[in-house]
Amino acid sequence: MRRWRPADLLFWGGLALVTLVLSLASKQIGVATGWKWLTKFPKGWELHADRAISAAMKWLVEDAALGPLRFRDLTRLLSALVEAPYFVLRDFLIDGFQIGQGQQAVPVLPHVSWLVVVLGFGLLAHRAGGFRLAALVVASFLYLLLFGLWESAMVTLASVAIAVPLGVGLGILLGIAAFRFRWVDMALRPVLDLMQTVPVFAYLVPILFLFGFGAMSALVATIIYAMPPMVRITTLGLRGVPEEIVEAGRMSGCTPRQNLWKVRLPAARGMLMVGVNQVIMLTLNMVIIASMIGAGGLGYQVLTALRKLDVGAGVEAGFGIVILAVALDRLSQAIARRSPAVPAEGGWIARHPRSLALLAVLLVSYPLGALLPALNSFPESWQLSTGSFWQEVISWINLNLYDQIEAVKVFALTWVLVPVKLFLLGIPWVWGLVLAFAIPAKIGGWRLGLMGLAMASFIAASGLWPEAMITLYLCGVSVVIAMLIGVPLGVWAGQNAQANAVLTLVIDTLQTLPTFIYLIPVVMLFRVGDFSAMIAVVLYAVVPAVRYAAHGIRSIDSQLVEAGLVSGCTPRQLLWKVKLPLAMPSILLGLNQTIMLALSMLVITALVGTRDLGQEVYIALTKANVGKGVVAGLAVAFLAIMSDRIITAAVNRKRGEDHA
Amino acid sequence: MEQPIILECRNVWKLYGAQADSFLQTHGMQPTPEALRRANIVSAVRNVDVTIRKGEIFVIMGLSGSGKSTLVRCLARLIDSTAGEIRFEGRDLLAMSGPELIALRRHKMGMVFQHFALLPHLTALENAAFPLEVQGIDRKTRLERAMQVMELVGLKGRENRYPHELSGGQQQRVGIARSLIVEPDLWFLDEPFSALDPLIRREMQDELLRLQARLHKTIVFITHDFDEAIRLADRIAVMRDGAIVQTATPEELVLNPADDYVAEFTQHIPRAKVVRLGTAAKPLGPGPFAGDLTASLRVAEAADRIEAADLPFRVLAADGAPMGQIDGRTVIDILIGREVAR
Ligand SMILES: Nc1ncnc2c1ncn2[C@@H]1O[C@H](COP(=O)(O)OP(=O)(O)OP(=O)(O)O)[C@@H](O)[C@H]1O
Numbered sequence A: 001m002r003r004w005r006p007a008d009l010l011f012w013g014g015l016a017l018v019t020l021v022l023s024l025a026s027k028q029i030g031v032a033t034g035w036k037w038l039t040k041f042p043k044g045w046e047l048h049a050d051r052a053i054s055a056a057m058k059w060l061v062e063d064a065a066l067g068p069l070r071f072r073d074l075t076r077l078l079s080a081l082v083e084a085p086y087f088v089l090r091d092f093l094i095d096g097f098q099i100g101q102g103q104q105a106v107p108v109l110p111h112v113s114w115l116v117v118v119l120g121f122g123l124l125a126h127r128a129g130g131f132r133l134a135a136l137v138v139a140s141f142l143y144l145l146l147f148g149l150w151e152s153a154m155v156t157l158a159s160v161a162i163a164v165p166l167g168v169g170l171g172i173l174l175g176i177a178a179f180r181f182r183w184v185d186m187a188l189r190p191v192l193d194l195m196q197t198v199p200v201f202a203y204l205v206p207i208l209f210l211f212g213f214g215a216m217s218a219l220v221a222t223i224i225y226a227m228p229p230m231v232r233i234t235t236l237g238l239r240g241v242p243e244e245i246v247e248a249g250r251m252s253g254c255t256p257r258q259n260l261w262k263v264r265l266p267a268a269r270g271m272l273m274v275g276v277n278q279v280i281m282l283t284l285n286m287v288i289i290a291s292m293i294g295a296g297g298l299g300y301q302v303l304t305a306l307r308k309l310d311v312g313a314g315v316e317a318g319f320g321i322v323i324l325a326v327a328l329d330r331l332s333q334a335i336a337r338r339s340p341a342v343p344a345e346g347g348w349i350a351r352h353p354r355s356l357a358l359l360a361v362l363l364v365s366y367p368l369g370a371l372l373p374a375l376n377s378f379p380e381s382w383q384l385s386t387g388s389f390w391q392e393v394i395s396w397i398n399l400n401l402y403d404q405i406e407a408v409k410v411f412a413l414t415w416v417l418v419p420v421k422l423f424l425l426g427i428p429w430v431w432g433l434v435l436a437f438a439i440p441a442k443i444g445g446w447r448l449g450l451m452g453l454a455m456a457s458f459i460a461a462s463g464l465w466p467e468a469m470i471t472l473y474l475c476g477v478s479v480v481i482a483m484l485i486g487v488p489l490g491v492w493a494g495q496n497a498q499a500n501a502v503l504t505l506v507i508d509t510l511q512t513l514p515t516f517i518y519l520i521p522v523v524m525l526f527r528v529g530d531f532s533a534m535i536a537v538v539l540y541a542v543v544p545a546v547r548y549a550a551h552g553i554r555s556i557d558s559q560l561v562e563a564g565l566v567s568g569c570t571p572r573q574l575l576w577k578v579k580l581p582l583a584m585p586s587i588l589l590g591l592n593q594t595i596m597l598a599l600s601m602l603v604i605t606a607l608v609g610t611r612d613l614g615q616e617v618y619i620a621l622t623k624a625n626v627g628k629g630v631v632a633g634l635a636v637a638f639l640a641i642m643s644d645r646i647i648t649a650a651v652n653r654k655r656g657e658d659h660a
Numbered sequence B: 001m002e003q004p005i006i007l008e009c010r011n012v013w014k015l016y017g018a019q020a021d022s023f024l025q026t027h028g029m030q031p032t033p034e035a036l037r038r039a040n041i042v043s044a045v046r047n048v049d050v051t052i053r054k055g056e057i058f059v060i061m062g063l064s065g066s067g068k069s070t071l072v073r074c075l076a077r078l079i080d081s082t083a084g085e086i087r088f089e090g091r092d093l094l095a096m097s098g099p100e101l102i103a104l105r106r107h108k109m110g111m112v113f114q115h116f117a118l119l120p121h122l123t124a125l126e127n128a129a130f131p132l133e134v135q136g137i138d139r140k141t142r143l144e145r146a147m148q149v150m151e152l153v154g155l156k157g158r159e160n161r162y163p164h165e166l167s168g169g170q171q172q173r174v175g176i177a178r179s180l181i182v183e184p185d186l187w188f189l190d191e192p193f194s195a196l197d198p199l200i201r202r203e204m205q206d207e208l209l210r211l212q213a214r215l216h217k218t219i220v221f222i223t224h225d226f227d228e229a230i231r232l233a234d235r236i237a238v239m240r241d242g243a244i245v246q247t248a249t250p251e252e253l254v255l256n257p258a259d260d261y262v263a264e265f266t267q268h269i270p271r272a273k274v275v276r277l278g279t280a281a282k283p284l285g286p287g288p289f290a291g292d293l294t295a296s297l298r299v300a301e302a303a304d305r306i307e308a309a310d311l312p313f314r315v316l317a318a319d320g321a322p323m324g325q326i327d328g329r330t331v332i333d334i335l336i337g338r339e340v341a342r
């Protein structure tokens, strides 16, 4: 283990002490000196970047033009391009095809029978992953049918079906461009960083402004949200193709273009499919969130249930999302893993038995559906509801466990949450700026310090200092708790195969869940407030803590462990003196990821009534205030970027020390 | 009769590191190892001259990291050498434009890679047909042609497998089929059998000799295994730290190593497997003789017959003229590794 140098000890100890004193005595200092601006950022000094942004946005939408082509026309054109296939798909799945508009509309073809959809997915799953996967997928769809979630699920599915190909396609193209041209790579990198750190609500606002409330905005937001990993993975995948394979392509006489499309891209196929899977999961997550801006679907059901505190409906719709997510995840993973099969002999008909069968069923289903309405729409009388059951479960818990839950909550609030909150809020913003420079500068050099100072100044000058402190407090407490739970679990999983198997399953499931879902049980049990927010954040952010710790332990060179054993370490010494120090860089990376996830979840928890930056963004969203939303969103992104840079610098420094 | 030169390179250098290009100029094209080390530059290939004649198997041999792969990639112009000139069939390879180079690779050069480098998304047959695919030849023709080369390398019946469904030896056969489909004149093989286990490796070496007996390509073969080099080579170039130490026939290499480094390699090689009768023969005596043997036979191949006979054998040169004689005692000297006078 590293020993502290006296100078370091003095620095950190002193900093902590001064901060504590200033925080506790800030009121008195303000009163004694008569300088109120010390503790409260003066209104008159604010930058009003939000107003400028709002005005710019307004100009963009209303007046901006390039010659005869107005910006508004451009967005309309884009809308039309994306919306056209979306509405065709919706008509096919849900609304049915019609000619004409509104009252005069003449139905031409009803929506497709549920049976065809279930069958189609079942056959696809069977082809990709055999009987078991098919059973899983069919069961998932049956759940949606039985619980009356079919229509919402189809709306969600339609959004996913449009957003995923677009996200994947754009991602691959951008990824190729970044691979081919260095300057594209350089330009894209910070943009991708921002796209992944700015909270989703924040860019919902300008998008709403540009495209209006409805499906189009939701789709655009979804694509922006889901595309970045595809870009990165494409570039990585193309770079990762073994040089020998590329050389084989060149020696085969490929032109550079052929080498890209026929050699590199197909050879990177495994990696690309990982990206596609990610895009699907992110899309699903975002489609659910986007229900707030008119995407409809399963997310909307959860949202209304949450608002009405309708436990049963909330749980059922929530399960629907989970089930759909798991089914799509397994399906896409199976397709990714499937090695191309030996091409079957025979003509087209013999080679595509499934597609043909499905087509036949589709054609038959229309006339049959006219005769048998049950085939067309799943009859309501066949549907189940467990709503009352869940209501009772919650009531039972509230009746019988109320005192215990309340005690835990009160304890956490009085002894952890509130003190930390008061401490952070007490720090005068001037001293906060000093900290924002000193901490990163100490760890990563003065450049990083200046970056921290600039970002913190932006936050203060936007009048968001208290909100940022609340964000910091909620995020900080949640991350500490997540690490306290996650790292020991990860260490355990890293040393014990059985524990690993179980934990991997739990973690994989947790990671498939759209962020929205975490709110349901939390709100049901703990109602709204900081405590609920914290629980949701911890649940969501604990995953990387476990995963990276386990990875760190497992990837230790076994020779080093053996060296420890031979030196006579007890198991405990082995853990503390050999394994943990070696796994530390990996654990720190896990911390980094945990912070990122915590911040992104925190914004979502604005729905359960926190008072942090997320709430600011959310309010801006509901009021369609572009400037406010963007500024608050940037503030969150700055917190994320700073913590990322500081931890990366710490990891690098640690690595450097180990090697020195 | 000397065959025409197909590939020739002079003073080829390949340096890796910052400002590797200008470094060579500033040091008068002859940098010392110390200067290179001080500038933190790796010289993967230094000042290499190679002449390869039509129809021969030219083996480049050296330990791991000695620069073999880098040299062969320079020769195939997969990477650009830092300095030097390379001529292919008399044409300046380094002056060729992109399209010229592509045309050259489509018709005159083939290469087999150490780790097979098959395209994972294509079947064995499609992999073999790939060079024709990029030439734009229609699917039916190219698959038929690929079928023929697959048969040639003994893979009939496995055409529709994907690379990951094939064993290492089978994958390398696909690699060989792919490199042969354009009927190249010059065939590069970069440690093609190093990733295979010893038994399969021997089998593949025999396969290569069998193919060569039929196809008469010019082969540039890389290996770090001296036994392999001796089995296959007409001539061997031994590389060390990027430079060629000696270029010679296996026999010369064993009998007259240029320095201790080469001697180290050749030490454990049984002389009888390398030395030919023509080299081992003593001046022709008056006879009588037990019979005639050709000079190109290796000692090991004729040892039993010579030892069994009481009389010496006459050694005949390629044109049939007697050039010396060999008896059991000489053979035993060679077999037990006693110094042989030349
Ligand atoms: N792209 C590169 N950048 C820097 N150094 C390189 C590069 N490629 C090769 N080298 C160096 O050049 C030297 C020769 O490498 P090369 O791959 O030619 O060796 P080799 O003889 O083929 O070895 P092996 O038998 O292991 O394949 C090595 O020291 C290697 O580190």
Ligand SMILES: [Mg+2]
Pocket: B068, B069, B070, B191
């Ligand atoms: Mg090599």
